[in-house]
Amino acid sequence: MRKIYHRIIQISGNVITIEAENVANGELAEVRSDRGVSLAQVIRLNHNRVSLQVFAGSRGISTDSEVRFLGRPMRVSASEALLGRIFTGNGSPRDNGPQLSDNMIDIGGPPVNPANRIIPRNMIRTGVPMIDVFNTLVESQKLPIFSVAGESYNQLLARIAMQAEVDVIVLGGMGLKYDDYLYFKNTLDDHGALSRTVMFIHTAADPTVECLLVPDMALAAAEYFATEHNKRVLVLLSDMTNFCDSLKEIAITMEQIPSNRGYPGDLYSQLAARYEKAVDFEDAGSITILAVTTMPGDDVTHPVPDNTGYITEGQFYLVHGRIEPFGSLSRLKQQVNDKTRADHRTLMDTMIRLYAEYKEALEKQSMGFRMSDWDQKLLKYGEMFEDRMMDLSVNIPLEEALDLGWKTLSECFEPAETGIKSEMVRSFWPKAESAE
Amino acid sequence: MNEKKFTGRVTGINSNMLSVAFSERVIQNEVAYVVTDDGARLKSEVIRVRGQEADIQVFENTGGLKVGDVVEFSGELLSVELGPGLLTQVYDGLQNPLPELARQAGYFLKRGLYVYPLDREKLWDYTPVAAAGAELSAGDTVGTVPEGIFTHKIMLPFSWHGKWKLTRVCEAGAFNINHVVATASNGQEERDITMVQTWPVKVPISCYREKLLPVEPLVTQVRVIDTFFPVAKGGTFCTPGPFGAGKTVLQHALSQRSEVDVVIIAACGERAGEVVEILREFPYLPDPRTGQNLIDRTIIICNTSSMPVAAREASIYTSVTLAEYYRQMGLSVLLLADSTSRWAQALREVSGRLEEIPGEEAFPAYLETLVAGFYERAGLVQLNDGEQGSITICGAVSPAGGNFEEPVTQATLKVVGSFLALSRDRANARRYPAIHPLESWSKYQSLVPERIITKARLFLREGNEVNQMMKVVGEEGTPTSDFVVYLKSEFIDAVYLQQNTFDQVDGACGAERQKYTFAKLVQVLEKKFDFVDKDEARSYFLHLRQAFIDWNYAPWDSEEFRKAEAAIDATLAKK
Numbered sequence A: 001m002r003k004i005y006h007r008i009i010q011i012s013g014n015v016i017t018i019e020a021e022n023v024a025n026g027e028l029a030e031v032r033s034d035r036g037v038s039l040a041q042v043i044r045l046n047h048n049r050v051s052l053q054v055f056a057g058s059r060g061i062s063t064d065s066e067v068r069f070l071g072r073p074m075r076v077s078a079s080e081a082l083l084g085r086i087f088t089g090n091g092s093p094r095d096n097g098p099q100l101s102d103n104m105i106d107i108g109g110p111p112v113n114p115a116n117r118i119i120p121r122n123m124i125r126t127g128v129p130m131i132d133v134f135n136t137l138v139e140s141q142k143l144p145i146f147s148v149a150g151e152s153y154n155q156l157l158a159r160i161a162m163q164a165e166v167d168v169i170v171l172g173g174m175g176l177k178y179d180d181y182l183y184f185k186n187t188l189d190d191h192g193a194l195s196r197t198v199m200f201i202h203t204a205a206d207p208t209v210e211c212l213l214v215p216d217m218a219l220a221a222a223e224y225f226a227t228e229h230n231k232r233v234l235v236l237l238s239d240m241t242n243f244c245d246s247l248k249e250i251a252i253t254m255e256q257i258p259s260n261r262g263y264p265g266d267l268y269s270q271l272a273a274r275y276e277k278a279v280d281f282e283d284a285g286s287i288t289i290l291a292v293t294t295m296p297g298d299d300v301t302h303p304v305p306d307n308t309g310y311i312t313e314g315q316f317y318l319v320h321g322r323i324e325p326f327g328s329l330s331r332l333k334q335q336v337n338d339k340t341r342a343d344h345r346t347l348m349d350t351m352i353r354l355y356a357e358y359k360e361a362l363e364k365q366s367m368g369f370r371m372s373d374w375d376q377k378l379l380k381y382g383e384m385f386e387d388r389m390m391d392l393s394v395n396i397p398l399e400e401a402l403d404l405g406w407k408t409l410s411e412c413f414e415p416a417e418t419g420i421k422s423e424m425v426r427s428f429w430p431k432a433e434s435a436e
Numbered sequence B: 001m002n003e004k005k006f007t008g009r010v011t012g013i014n015s016n017m018l019s020v021a022f023s024e025r026v027i028q029n030e031v032a033y034v035v036t037d038d039g040a041r042l043k044s045e046v047i048r049v050r051g052q053e054a055d056i057q058v059f060e061n062t063g064g065l066k067v068g069d070v071v072e073f074s075g076e077l078l079s080v081e082l083g084p085g086l087l088t089q090v091y092d093g094l095q096n097p098l099p100e101l102a103r104q105a106g107y108f109l110k111r112g113l114y115v116y117p118l119d120r121e122k123l124w125d126y127t128p129v130a131a132a133g134a135e136l137s138a139g140d141t142v143g144t145v146p147e148g149i150f151t152h153k154i155m156l157p158f159s160w161h162g163k164w165k166l167t168r169v170c171e172a173g174a175f176n177i178n179h180v181v182a183t184a185s186n187g188q189e190e191r192d193i194t195m196v197q198t199w200p201v202k203v204p205i206s207c208y209r210e211k212l213l214p215v216e217p218l219v220t221q222v223r224v225i226d227t228f229f230p231v232a233k234g235g236t237f238c239t240p241g242p243f244g245a246g247k248t249v250l251q252h253a254l255s256q257r258s259e260v261d262v263v264i265i266a267a268c269g270e271r272a273g274e275v276v277e278i279l280r281e282f283p284y285l286p287d288p289r290t291g292q293n294l295i296d297r298t299i300i301i302c303n304t305s306s307m308p309v310a311a312r313e314a315s316i317y318t319s320v321t322l323a324e325y326y327r328q329m330g331l332s333v334l335l336l337a338d339s340t341s342r343w344a345q346a347l348r349e350v351s352g353r354l355e356e357i358p359g360e361e362a363f364p365a366y367l368e369t370l371v372a373g374f375y376e377r378a379g380l381v382q383l384n385d386g387e388q389g390s391i392t393i394c395g396a397v398s399p400a401g402g403n404f405e406e407p408v409t410q411a412t413l414k415v416v417g418s419f420l421a422l423s424r425d426r427a428n429a430r431r432y433p434a435i436h437p438l439e440s441w442s443k444y445q446s447l448v449p450e451r452i453i454t455k456a457r458l459f460l461r462e463g464n465e466v467n468q469m470m471k472v473v474g475e476e477g478t479p480t481s482d483f484v485v486y487l488k489s490e491f492i493d494a495v496y497l498q499q500n501t502f503d504q505v506d507g508a509c510g511a512e513r514q515k516y517t518f519a520k521l522v523q524v525l526e527k528k529f530d531f532v533d534k535d536e537a538r539s540y541f542l543h544l545r546q547a548f549i550d551w552n553y554a555p556w557d558s559e560e561f562r563k564a565e566a567a568i569d570a571t572l573a574k575k
């Protein structure tokens, strides 16, 4: 039996300090106060002084509250019993199901040995042209949706999850609005996907720092299904900005010198430790991570989206209900888009380049300049592009979208104006229709 | 060295930083091991000593460690093993071969598992070079073994001071790396020489006569680099850019197509997936220069972003030390570090935990010194035997928010010889490689005479000015002659600066071809065109561009190449 401590010598932010012996770094403890029991984790040791971050927050903790060490780090039950279940941010059941205790494994386990990874090779079809054609999603990719608050990013996340062919879905909610939680739950239910889903839900009403555990729990569960059951796992994390803000809060409490706008210098490493869990194995399953990163002040240079962008394999920019072609990027697309159709890459590059020129023409127009013939062509093209490709209500398979792309080009331009190499023009440029 | 080993005890734990009480002695930067409850020994490095307490950074996750745990001091600095068999390897930042770790531990990395960097069993065909009685100094050749296409020199260990006379040498034969191939005496003691030596990574190897000025161009086959912003063998260059601007794609292209002997890829704190591409593809990608596969000239140091951050810091030094080793053999080495910003961040994390007074953006005040020290390890040297060897360093820089006014970019700009600025706008417009032609610079010599480059640069600059102006006065307010300047600048961009990295032909533009195509480009620039209006000019240049792009995709000196060239000439003759 482990010793119980009753003397808290410091309470600061959500971190408490006690004097104790023989405590391990990262170990969990239960802190019992009049407000109830909260989990806490050892984050610093200095001689016999032990600092713990209290997940439910320190409010109401008294200097004589009870601290009992559990002799283990945070764990999650690695078992198929997870499927269909809903847990809170600290792993206790949120549904009415039983507490799981089978095969408990440590969360935040070691990284995959890079030598065991394989080159991602399977496209994940979503039916969204802006994704399938221009920013193809690939199994084992880690990719966030960059969005301002108020966009329907969770709807997009759910839509992709429902269209994607995966075996298991793990949803990690951080500061999730209750409505959004219900939305996810209902959508999964409507598609009959609940029974292959695990949810770790921390809602906006829960204590903020409790969301810190969510990504690690979700990913530990994902690793279990991918490596032990060879499953293709899709992990949804929304919203990672809340996770980062909790990291910031703890860092400031621990008097760490912030690097940028209050965020700790290890924000990059902290995020990478999570996102890098996305993986594809030769002889086991895979983990794909789709996350949401809301951008405070719509500023992509804010430390959270900035560090995220440096880690993930691209990002989808959600602006005014559309995935913006600029800034949106799937870095894995080239692993798969040479095997889809011979014209895929060329069409993708050309259409984006011309759309960029359209934007310039638009700018000129807005300044009241005369539009040249070329500008007129670009204006026509840009509008068609937005309607046919960017509108999120468009739901068509890749091949149809590619055909539509050629049709659009041929309705607007002469082949030479597109800069597509002649050989490609010969094979793909729509013939009869464009002659008019 | 084999004195008594000292020990200490953990008194504090702050993430991967431990305070350790000791009673005898510790050495700054020596390796220490923390012994865990289950007997694992976690590698660490002493990074500060104050009174009877040392601060050590642990190269592993410190979960589960306790105050009171035993720490063993090794008495040796953090070092790498140097010997035949380094090429083709994939190491972590501490030189553990990752495939072997995978074989022993499975999918995940295992804390405290370390294995020998070099194969102990493998036999190498050794040929003695120096005879018994020969007097050698550190770095002089004792014998050689073939390693792939290279003659790998077995050298008198770099750490041996003074003159050493070979007292015995072995005959030619097949031996493993630990075989004693010679013995040497300095008059006071006699030592064995094997095929492997160790060297502390944070100390530059300096067994050479002198450093020379880098002048010979390093051909990268990337047009915008070789022609406009060239790099010299032994030089340094950096590629800063916001996320997604193309730093990694560019470095991968350089690793495949650069005309150098050995390539060392330091994947430092970036994505594991990116290394996997190299790992899986290089063994099968032919190296046109040697007829071997690319992997045969490559070493990969892979300490990706989710691997321990202290080992990330070490990985940069590990990489450059391996580069120096091959330089000592008279080879040209290209070191690609992606990304030096992650290394700088590792330094920042350490500094923060040591509670040092921070500089800008919380980076340590000595950041500039360390960055300069790293790039200083590049260079062209004349070795003791008169041969030349070189290390060229390319560092990717990942500035926060894509803003170059930040400490790492600024510290790097002070010391490098060439600056390839990757731009967000160019990447967004898919103008790859997104090296900005007006912001980048180079102090090295181009393949093409400077006089001609200057002309092209002038067009780029003036074209940009016209473009800016057009945004204010509109196209109709711009004289056709100015408009043509703009079209010419766009033409340079489209057919020369932009290059399809993923195309085997366009992506690899050799020196001869660059000179040849650039001459044609200049012909276009210098030509006076007579256009009735802007629409005619635009349409003409679109056709010319098309012809030029087709030319770029035709294999050098092929029938197709000549046909495409004829098409360009015909278009030019029309006007």
Ligand SMILES: Nc1ncnc2c1ncn2[C@@H]1O[C@H](COP(=O)(O)OP(=O)(O)OP(=O)(O)O)[C@@H](O)[C@H]1O
Binding pocket: A309, A310, A311, A329, A330, A331, A332, A334, B241, B242, B243, B244, B245, B246, B247, B248, B249, B250, B270, B398, B432, B433, B434, B499, B500, B501, B502
């Ligand atoms: N030369 C190129 N040709 C075609 N596409 C490119 C090129 N360079 C970059 N890209 C596209 O941009 C994506 C991002 O490039 P890359 O991974 O090199 O960016 P990066 O600058 O290294 O970003 P980070 O700092 O996040 O690592 C690539 O996946 C690819 O889709």
Ligand SMILES: [Mg+2]
Binding pocket: B247, B248, B249, B270, B338
């Ligand atoms: Mg990169």
